Amino acid sequence: LHETGSNNPSGLNSDTDKIPFHPYYTVKDILGALIMIMVLSSLVLFSPDMLGDPDNYIPANPLxxxxxxxxxxxxxxxxxxxxxxxxxxxxxxxxxxxxxxxxxxxxxxxxxxxxxxxxxxxxxxxxxxxxxxxxxxxxxxxxxxxxxxxxxxxxxxxxxxxxxxx
The missing domain is CATH 1.10.287.980 (plastocyanin oxidoreductase)
Structure with a gap:
């Protein structure tokens, strides 16, 4: 029971279906984070006014x-x-x-x-x-x-x- 698990109806060892956590998921998550940082950085650095309201760029008039x-x-x-x-x-x-x-x-x-x-x-x-x-x-x-x-x-x-x- 401790070697094959209780939820294993075929009784076969399923280690071949598994992938190690560290290299695969770590690289995948770092890649996703880098893509998000690049997209947000390009938005902030190259077109910071893209999402702003146009009325904010009218010169202030107190009257x-x-x-x-x-x-x-x-x-x-x-x-x-x-x-x-x-x-x-x-x-x-x-x-x-x-x-x-x-x-x-x-x-x-x-x-x-x-x-x-x-x-x-x-x-x-x-x-x-x-x-x-x-x-x-x-x-x-x-x-x-x-x-x-x-x-x-x-x-x-x-x-x-x-x-x-x-």
């Missing part, structure tokens, strides 16, 4: 504020929640709460079963939350106009409802 200021892409969902609440204090509280919730959610899950494999309703609500975050991110980059304001308010309500229900 004229651009009408469509928006934050970086990773805060657009929180900016959409901030804009969806007309009350200033309520908007700021919702903004802080929306970011704080994402940091606290992993600490709240105390079930012994960590997987959502056997909880299809939770899986469905998770994917609704992901789609809602994408919607809020998209809405955060749009101007403050009629259809976008309503969509942002509905998406903000869905965001907080999904957090409460999950």
């Amino acid at each position: 004229n504020t651009p009408p469509h200021i928006k934050p970086e892409w990773y805060f657009l969902f929180a900016y959409a929640i901030l804009r969806s609440i007309p009350n200033k204090l309520g908007g700021v509280l919702a903004l802080v709460l929306s970011i704080l919730i994402l940091a606290v959610i992993p600490l709240l899950h105390t079930a012994k079963q960590r997987s959502m494999m056997f909880r299809p309703l939770s899986q469905c609500m998770f994917w609704i939350l992901v789609a809602d975050l994408f919607t809020l991110t998209w809405i955060g980059g749009q101007p403050v106009e009629y259809p976008f304001v309503i969509i942002g308010q509905l998406a903000s309500i869905i965001y907080f409802l999904m957090i409460l229900l999950i």
Whole structure:
């Protein structure tokens, strides 16, 4: 049992199917890391402004504020929640709460079963939350106009409802 293993129905030694970890996987991982470093270095060194917002390159004018200021892409969902609440204090509280919730959610899950494999309703609500975050991110980059304001308010309500229900 200790020589062939308990999960070996044929009883044959399968050492020929194995490859050593060190040379193969080490070289493979180092090659992948070097390719990523080269791609990121070439992006940063040769075209650093490629992913920047064009409004950032307009000379500053203290008398004229651009009408469509928006934050970086990773805060657009929180900016959409901030804009969806007309009350200033309520908007700021919702903004802080929306970011704080994402940091606290992993600490709240105390079930012994960590997987959502056997909880299809939770899986469905998770994917609704992901789609809602994408919607809020998209809405955060749009101007403050009629259809976008309503969509942002509905998406903000869905965001907080999904957090409460999950």
